[in-house]
Amino acid sequence: MIIREIQRNEINAVVELETQAFSDYDYFTYFFPDAKERQRVQKALIRCEYRTNLHHSCCLAAEEDGKIVATVQLNPPTYRRPSDLSYILHGWYSVYLAGQRKNIDAWLAMNKEAGEPCHAFGTQEEGVWYLGALTVSPKVQGTGIGTRFLDGIEDYVRKAGGKWLTLYTNSEKNIAFYRHRGFEVFDERTLDTPNGPMKNWSVKKAL
Secondary structure, three states, X not given: OEXXXXXXXXXXXXXXXXXXXXXXXXXXXOOOOOHHHHHHHHHHHHHHHHHHHOOOOEEEEEEEOOEEEEEEEEEOOOOOOOOHHHHHHOOOHHHHHHXXXXXXXXXXXXXXHHHHHXXXXXXXXXXXXXXXXXXXXXXXXXXXXXXXXXXXXXXXXXHOOOOEEEEEEOOHHHHHHHHHOOOEEEEEEEEOOOOOOEEEEEEEEEO
């Protein structure tokens, strides 16, 4: 496995991979039950996020046999969210064109609340890196790619001087994976969604 930075000309391929991986993820289905709307919004969100943050975050890909099989966006302690103007210039308008405004606004509010414990932890300790949306292609899920990629991510962060890795998830399957990998739950809450409550776990690991 080769772990390397994502290039701008690979964004479209990354968008397709992550959209497929998150197609039935509660984090999106609870807000966008219509599959076509959900896909449009996911693609617009992911594309805008990478276009805006490609050179602000550490956007990494895992490559095997010349193909991208997993992706992640890592935010170092020095990361500062780009301005709203920067998001607009990189295509944020397309997100609101992709779905219903009320659904998108509700998702954005939930997304902000879900990430608050991790971001707060980053202000309390030194060397905290935030792991966003570790994604494994559905074609290779269950083959150990996720474990190997996470091993590589942890090594990457250690070599950069990082002392902690933190993230959140809403999936029972995912939380079991991270606990098995030595992550500790430090915040557990229930988020309100248009289709009922959704669990949210924030985890951390000392490196």
